[in-house]
Amino acid sequence: MDVDNTPTRVEELWFSDSGLVVQAEQSLFRVSGAVLAARSPIFKDMLSFMQPPDAETIDGCPVVRLPDLAIDITCFFRAIFDSSFFESYPAQVDFVDVLSILRCSDKYEVEYLRRRALVHLSYNFPTTLSAFDAQESSTNFDDIQDVDDRTSVCIAVIQLARQTNALWLLPKAFYELATTDNETIRGALQCTTFNGQPATLSANDEMLFLTSSLHISRLEGDVVSFLHCTNRLPCAKGDICSIARLRALAQVQTYISNVVGPIPLDLCELASVWDGLLENCCVGCYVWLQDTHARARQSIWDKLPGICELPPWPELEKMKADALKD
Template identity: 60%
Template sequence: MDVDNTPTRIEELWFSDGGLVVQAEQSLFRVSAGILAARSPVFKDMLSFTQPPDAESIEGCPVVRLPDSSADVTCFFRAIFDSSFFEPHPSKVSFENVLSILRLGNKYAVDYLLRRALVHLSYDFPTTLAAYDAHPKNCSTNLETILDSDAISPFIAVIKIAREVDALWMLPSVFYELARTEDKFIRRVLRCTAYNDHPAKLGDEDQILFLTCSLHLTRLESEAVAFLYSANTNAHCARGERCIRARLSALAKIQDYLADPDEGSPNALSLCSNAEIWDALMENCCKQCYNSLVEANEETRKSLWDKLPGFCGLPPWPELEEMKARALEL
């Protein structure tokens, strides 16, 4: 079967007054060389060279060929030449566009687009427990596909691009979400190579890191509920055995949840967040014991959260937050 390799104009990015034609794969873009040079020092240097008399041209415009994918360049150029295409957070954007703009914004040093894309992506992979708790887990407000519970490749694509642009502050949250995947998906994680047209393959070190994080996660599940095991009765307990039975009942419900294959992958940070469990504890425990359990749960969750960067071989959260603030100019 013959394949038509004739270059095709991308009409939405073919400006009649543009003085430069850019080709990526089989796509052609006619754009303003001056605007590109103003936005990108890389393009400025690239376009500063004097063209030889026999240089390739289309409709009198010099041609520059880029090694990037047509999809990435289309997205990147739209962000540069259409101010409404990729607006700052909290405007809604697509995950695919974030990946494209991160990649080319970093490569061609278009800093304002790079920062904008980092802000969008960082929202979904927070550096504080409070932000993690506040995030809408079932319906992301800006990235359309990243939180799909059955999707493995988007998380791997985030790891890939975070490494590429040195956005290391995202990695603990990403690896935590990825490591929670069910056993049946582990092979898919290790064999994944792409998310749609975007690179999504874990390097050797990150494959080891993924498996290590998965092992750590099983230990975190035990730590998450350890405060319910305590045999020590609160010194100010008013109900004695009833409070102990309430704790053990809560623990049994959590263990049933962990053993139920229909409940999906466990989340150590929210194992003890079930409202029914806390309603039962409130009803059956004395006020002193209940308040003590609430405090112990929050302290435990904070302790678990603080361990995540170490699992990834990264510095603690405060240092990662400083790195994030510098990159985003917060």
């Protein structure tokens, strides 16, 4: 079947009173060159060259061809020319729009949009355990509220974080991507796109994905070690507390065998061990168990950057603060 390659106007970004036509793939945009030049030093330089007399025009306007995806330029131009399209956090936005806008704003050096996109991603890929816990699987991204395919989402973030040097996004992304399931591993290594946009791991990140999954799976033992530790003394209930902890440990082990993981930071909550411990343990043991578990989770969180071959959290947080400051 023949494919129609005729360039097509993007009507919402075709302003008849503007003097520049931009083409990306087969999409045409008629926009203000002056506005683009004011927002982007790259466009300013690009548009400063005099057009030769025989230069291509459409409706009397000079034509600039861009090598970018049409979906990216559409989102990018909408963010520039429609102030209500891509608002600051905590406004609800589409995840794919964030990717497009970050990709283009980084390339064309539109700093305010780059910061805005990074803020949206940073709230969903946090740098502290408290922020991770506050998320409770919520997101301000309209289009991934119910998406089960976390694999391609995380891969898209990892790829773009590398491109834009937003390295603080990577530990949470690799944690979410971690798996020991053969089908998921195969899917991650074969992934190339997310909703029409690039989503692929580099050769180095493919190896890091596999090794980090292995390391994170081993951390599940660390996070449940408090259930079989006998250091807590004195205990008001003796064997009753010990039996409650063994039952909780069995719950966790059953959960691990039935879930695609690893998920050390969420393991005890998802396995629902705390109700049984609260009901059967003495107060002293229960408080000790909570404190010990909290310290183990913090220790795991602190290890994530190293597992991802990154600097420690304080350095990543400084990088984040520098990138997001006005």
